[in-house]
Amino acid sequence: MQLRGTMRINERGHLEIGGCDVVDLAREFGTPLYIFDEDLIRANCRKFTRAFVQKYGNAEVIYAGKAFLTTAMCRIIAQEGLGLDVVSGGELYTALKAGFPPARIYFHGNNKSKEELLLALEVGVGRVVVDNFLELETLSRLAVERGQRVPILLRVTPGIEAHTHEYIRTGQIDSKFGFTLPGGQALEAVKKAQGLPGIEYKGLHCHIGSQIFQVEPYRYAAEVMMDFVEEILKVMGLVTEELDLGGGFGIAYVEEDDPQPIEVFAEVIMAAVYDEAEKRGLKLPKVIVEPGRSIIGPAGSTAYTVGSIKNIPGVRKYVAVDGGMADNIRPALYGARYEAILANKASAPATEVVSITGKCCESGDMLIWDIPLPPVEPGDILLMPCTGAYGYTMASNYNRLGRPAAVLVKDGQADLILRRETYEDLLRCDVVPKRLEK
Ligand SMILES: Cc1ncc(COP(=O)(O)O)c(C=O)c1O
Numbered sequence: 001m002q003l004r005g006t007m008r009i010n011e012r013g014h015l016e017i018g019g020c021d022v023v024d025l026a027r028e029f030g031t032p033l034y035i036f037d038e039d040l041i042r043a044n045c046r047k048f049t050r051a052f053v054q055k056y057g058n059a060e061v062i063y064a065g066k067a068f069l070t071t072a073m074c075r076i077i078a079q080e081g082l083g084l085d086v087v088s089g090g091e092l093y094t095a096l097k098a099g100f101p102p103a104r105i106y107f108h109g110n111n112k113s114k115e116e117l118l119l120a121l122e123v124g125v126g127r128v129v130v131d132n133f134l135e136l137e138t139l140s141r142l143a144v145e146r147g148q149r150v151p152i153l154l155r156v157t158p159g160i161e162a163h164t165h166e167y168i169r170t171g172q173i174d175s176k177f178g179f180t181l182p183g184g185q186a187l188e189a190v191k192k193a194q195g196l197p198g199i200e201y202k203g204l205h206c207h208i209g210s211q212i213f214q215v216e217p218y219r220y221a222a223e224v225m226m227d228f229v230e231e232i233l234k235v236m237g238l239v240t241e242e243l244d245l246g247g248g249f250g251i252a253y254v255e256e257d258d259p260q261p262i263e264v265f266a267e268v269i270m271a272a273v274y275d276e277a278e279k280r281g282l283k284l285p286k287v288i289v290e291p292g293r294s295i296i297g298p299a300g301s302t303a304y305t306v307g308s309i310k311n312i313p314g315v316r317k318y319v320a321v322d323g324g325m326a327d328n329i330r331p332a333l334y335g336a337r338y339e340a341i342l343a344n345k346a347s348a349p350a351t352e353v354v355s356i357t358g359k360c361c362e363s364g365d366m367l368i369w370d371i372p373l374p375p376v377e378p379g380d381i382l383l384m385p386c387t388g389a390y391g392y393t394m395a396s397n398y399n400r401l402g403r404p405a406a407v408l409v410k411d412g413q414a415d416l417i418l419r420r421e422t423y424e425d426l427l428r429c430d431v432v433p434k435r436l437e438k
């Protein structure tokens, strides 16, 4: 298994992250436990800032909060100078409560409610990324009522098929997101935005998908979008000042995964935008990117305790852990693959192939199929790395399991950033109607 960030194997033969022994963390905070490597989160933020902002100037990196968002995470992102992409009132509220500067917030979503749009206007988010005609009209009406002019980007579906799982592909024509470019819907949206009071057109957005390894889809997206920027200028005399090319930069979950480094994505994207601007005689737009997974994915791991083990001779050995699809739905949802290590036997050689299953009442509750590990016993601490993105944020209370705790580790110190949900937490929304009281 590849060791990421500050991971190392210590003198006790245990896995360590951020200078903290994972076995000790499991003992102190319980399992399942999400462990976040603060140095790696910050290093990833800085990698993006260097590759896009420091190298090219007219660019901005905004972290996609859907990957992992808590108050502490907002603080780190704010300190690192990144912007923030939120997709719901709940994410926006979290950011505001964390003191995140509203002007650096981009508000996404394909079906924002009136209440969500009002909140965005009230607090003055930096940009609303408008997805559809209904939203455009509602936003205009609300802005006028409040005597405001709201800066927007328009979300465009460019008609690009990136090679990733079909559920996490978003740039193709047949998608619920955005105004479709081929066929003229997107141009119609720009015209409408220009004609509506209270709306200030700033630019365009597209997002072609997630967990993308290759640079070509981004190059192509940049070309297609710059072509549209030119069309907008020609048809309407309107300058597009900002071009947001979304997130989606892939990461290596398992050794075979081979994504391009961020620096290469940055070079290709920026070169494509610069070339297209020059070729077409256009003003260079500010380029925005929205990485989520590539910032937080590798920086998070999940520690589990091994429980029951079922061996079916000649068929399979199931090793059950104390979490599963409730804290990581990705294997069940996308067939996502992960690696694992026994944190308390980190330098022991692998001797058997086992499958890691969860504790949910569901046969599909598998975390890893067929992984070589040292002899596994009940009580071992199994660590699955690279679970930082879309683990906690997609977690559920299925089977009334409480969501795990999360700790932030750095220089030998572990701080709780999410406390474990208790049985009482599970009841906090339950209401008993009067007629059921006795
Ligand atoms: C609009 C938008 N921006 C950014 C992201 C972040 O993607 P990722 O976490 O793959 O970087 C997503 C999710 O796919 C998205 O839908």
Ligand SMILES: N[C@@H](CCCC[NH3+])C(=O)O
Pocket (backbone or CB within 6 Å): 066, 168, 210, 211, 330, 389, 390
């Ligand atoms: N949640 C997905 C990616 C979709 C991201 C949001 N557009 C994942 O775990 O890979």
